[in-house]
Amino acid sequence: MKQHDAMYIDGSWRPAEGGGTIEVVNPADGQVIATVPAGSAADVDAAVRAARAALPGWAATPPQERAARLAALRDQLVARADEIAATVTAELGAPLAFSKAVHAGAPIAVCGSYAELAGTYAFEEKIGNSTVLHEPVGVVGAITPWNYPLHQVVAKVAPALAAGCTIVLKPAEDTPLVAQLFAECVDAAGIPAGVFNLVTGLGPVAGQALAEHDGIDLVSFTGSTAVGRKIGALAGAAVKRVALELGGKSANVILPSADLAKAVGVGVANVMANSGQTCSAWTRMLVHRDRYDEAVELAAAAAAEYVPGEKIGPLVNAGQQARVRGYIERGVAEGARLVAGGPEAPLEVGCYVRPTVFADVTPEMTIAQEEIFGPVLSVLCYEDEDDAARIANGTVYGLAGAVWAGDEAEAVAFARRLETGQVDINGGRFNPLAPFGGYKQSGVGRELGRHGLAEYLQTKSLQF
Ligand code: NAD
Numbered sequence: 001m002k003q004h005d006a007m008y009i010d011g012s013w014r015p016a017e018g019g020g021t022i023e024v025v026n027p028a029d030g031q032v033i034a035t036v037p038a039g040s041a042a043d044v045d046a047a048v049r050a051a052r053a054a055l056p057g058w059a060a061t062p063p064q065e066r067a068a069r070l071a072a073l074r075d076q077l078v079a080r081a082d083e084i085a086a087t088v089t090a091e092l093g094a095p096l097a098f099s100k101a102v103h104a105g106a107p108i109a110v111c112g113s114y115a116e117l118a119g120t121y122a123f124e125e126k127i128g129n130s131t132v133l134h135e136p137v138g139v140v141g142a143i144t145p146w147n148y149p150l151h152q153v154v155a156k157v158a159p160a161l162a163a164g165c166t167i168v169l170k171p172a173e174d175t176p177l178v179a180q181l182f183a184e185c186v187d188a189a190g191i192p193a194g195v196f197n198l199v200t201g202l203g204p205v206a207g208q209a210l211a212e213h214d215g216i217d218l219v220s221f222t223g224s225t226a227v228g229r230k231i232g233a234l235a236g237a238a239v240k241r242v243a244l245e246l247g248g249k250s251a252n253v254i255l256p257s258a259d260l261a262k263a264v265g266v267g268v269a270n271v272m273a274n275s276g277q278t279c280s281a282w283t284r285m286l287v288h289r290d291r292y293d294e295a296v297e298l299a300a301a302a303a304a305e306y307v308p309g310e311k312i313g314p315l316v317n318a319g320q321q322a323r324v325r326g327y328i329e330r331g332v333a334e335g336a337r338l339v340a341g342g343p344e345a346p347l348e349v350g351c352y353v354r355p356t357v358f359a360d361v362t363p364e365m366t367i368a369q370e371e372i373f374g375p376v377l378s379v380l381c382y383e384d385e386d387d388a389a390r391i392a393n394g395t396v397y398g399l400a401g402a403v404w405a406g407d408e409a410e411a412v413a414f415a416r417r418l419e420t421g422q423v424d425i426n427g428g429r430f431n432p433l434a435p436f437g438g439y440k441q442s443g444v445g446r447e448l449g450r451h452g453l454a455e456y457l458q459t460k461s462l463q464f
Contacts, residue, residue, distance in 0.1 A: 007198060007200065016037035018043070022176065027092070027093040027316055028351075033090055036176045039170070041209035044209040048139060048197075048216060080181065081104040081108065092147075093316060103150055106148070106154075110151065110155055117162055132459050133461075137241055139168070140456065141167075141168050141216040141219045142168070145223040149178050154182075155436075155447045161196070168210060169199070173201070174317055203227065221242070225441055245279070247371040248371060248397045249369065250283060252270070253414060255411065257405050275312055283378060284361075284380055286381075286388050287382070296379050297339075303341065315352070321351040326343075329343045339358070353376075354375075358379065371397070396441040399442035404427070419440060433449035
């Protein structure tokens with residue numbers, strides 16, 4: 001596997017200022033596969049300076065040329081898709097087929113969409129006697145998590161580049177290798193020096209230095225609500241823009257008229273994908289009392305198919321494994337009924353957790369309220385649609401969700417009642433152009449498509 005003992009700053013790989021390193025561990029077997037530099041505040045400062053110096057040139061680059069660079073970047077991602085998938089499998093633990101389809105596939109689609117949007121977006125509009133210019137926000141500080149490590153990088157870097165912004169990226173410490181690979185792709189795509197910069201390092205050190213740096217105009221963060229709250233507070237104090245993509249506890253609402261077997265099967269697959277480490281996962285399944293027992297049985301059977309080490313990978317690290325097993329123990333202690341899985345580790349080696357399904361979960365239980373970030377599904381029972389809406393909306397989160405019904409209009413009518421940023425109707429497909437982001441404490445702002453591009457723009461009105 002390729003790795004750099006350096007940071008990608010101002011168009012070249014340069015040694016870090018400090019001497020610290022971070023070990024990258026394969027969570028499937030606990031082996032150290034690489035080390036990367038632990039960046040310091042000085043490295044962040046060098047990267048921000050490079051990004052500031054590159055800003056006027058990139059902001060003035062015609063959108064068609066930015067589009068061409070993004071198309072070249074997409075081509076690089078396509079050419080290196082197998083390497084990307086193998087890297088994500090090694091540092092995150094996802095099964096290789098999933099890494100190819102999703103961890104390599106989604107960033108290609110998103111990068112391609114911004115190559116197109118950069119060339120077609122209306123960066124200028126007329127409103128009465130005004131011409132409104134949509135100008136880049138400036139230098140972006142991007143802080144990303146490990147769960148979809150390249151997707152979350154591209155979902156920030158591609159729209160920022162399309163908008164004419166320059167960027168400093170601080171990727172998650174668990175998954176820095178795919179970020180290094182991405183920096184090689186940026187370089188090979190001919191994106192000018194300083195436009196994109198990579199600083200690997202620890203969250204409270206390099207991440208915090210980036211969030212606090214006064215040379216940053218917009219901080220875009222994806223990760224936990226706890227860190228998001230801190231970053232939001234820092235940005236508020238400095239009066240700078242902030243975008244936050246945080247956690248979720250999404251509801252999969254199965255209305256009585258739905259195809260139950262399909263709704264449960266797709267629902268379980270949605271939770272188990274990526275070992276449950278998906279912020280938009282439908283971790284609460286809501287079923288009408290009359291069909292509850294049948295749904296629980298179907299869910300338990302579906303979960304049993306996810307054999308650890310075969311169909312489902314490990315969690316990202318031992319800390320997450322312990323955290324998720326703790327939540328399973330808490331569910332048992334609070335009186336939920338375990339119908340699949342459990343807290344014991346399924347394999348002796350690796351950070352695996354048993355695919356777990358809880359029945360008889362009530363809305364106030366911890367496992368129905370908090371984001372677990374593991375392969376754990378809670379099945380809840382509702383009496384009628386009002387009850388279902390109340391339960392679905394009864395957490396601090398509002399990122400995603402699903403509604404199933406025999407009739408699409410019935411599902412849409414219910415979806416309108418949900419306080420959440422995305423709802424999949426009867427198993428609707430992921431759309432890389434649709435805005436993605438949260439209501440309530442799931443975040444601030446939207447990613448993807450033209451709504452995601454608008455986050456990186458600010459307006460200037462000229463009156464005539
Ligand atoms: P985290 O929020 O700590 O890490 C996300 C990113 O923020 C990483 O790059 C990290 O280095 C950085 N960071 C950490 N502390 C920082 C600070 N003080 N200042 C600036 N940057 C900082 O997430 P985690 O600890 O890796 O995961 C913990 C939990 O967060 C998970 O169990 C899950 O519930 C949630 N999570 C959610 C998402 C999501 O996509 N919504 C992604 C990852 C984790």
